[in-house]
Amino acid sequence: MRVTNVAFEQLEKERSNSPEDSFVRSTVTYEQNGKMKTFHVLYPVIFAERAIEEGVWSRESTIHEAVALNLLPQYPGRKRLYLSGESEFLSSLKEADLSELFAAIQQIKLNGSYEYS
Numbered sequence: 001m002r003v004t005n006v007a008f009e010q011l012e013k014e015r016s017n018s019p020e021d022s023f024v025r026s027t028v029t030y031e032q033n034g035k036m037k038t039f040h041v042l043y044p045v046i047f048a049e050r051a052i053e054e055g056v057w058s059r060e061s062t063i064h065e066a067v068a069l070n071l072l073p074q075y076p077g078r079k080r081l082y083l084s085g086e087s088e089f090l091s092s093l094k095e096a097d098l099s100e101l102f103a104a105i106q107q108i109k110l111n112g113s114y115e116y117s
Helices: 045-053 063-074 086-095 098-111
Strands: 002-010 023-032 035-044 080-082
Touching: 002 063, 002 098, 023 045, 023 063, 035 045, 035 063, 045 063, 045 086, 063 086, 063 098
Parallel strands: 035 080
Antiparallel strands: 002 023, 023 035
16 A cells, blocks of 8 residues: 555634634545545544643654554544544554654655555
C-alpha cells in the first residue's frame, strides 16, 4: 500500500448549538491494488490534548496528522471511523511505533508518498 497524503481538519460549527468545533477529522489517502482510497477518523479534540498531556505524543509533527495513518492497518477496507472512547485512542498511540509513524509522515510530506507495509 502506498500512502500519498495525510491531513486533518478541525471541524467548524455549522449551527450555533452544534458541538462540531470540538472534533477533528484525520484523513489518510492511499493507493491499494491500483485504486485510490481515503480513510477518515473522527474524534474529539480533547483526546489529542490528553495524549500530549500524558506524554504519549511528543513529536514535532502534529498528532492529528498521525491518527488516521496509525489506525489504517487496524481497520483495513474501512472508509470512516468514529472514536468515541479516549482509551481506544490512547492505547492505539501507546502501541504504535511512533518513530516509524513520524518518519512516514515526513516522507509523505517530502516525497509525496510512503510505502506502508
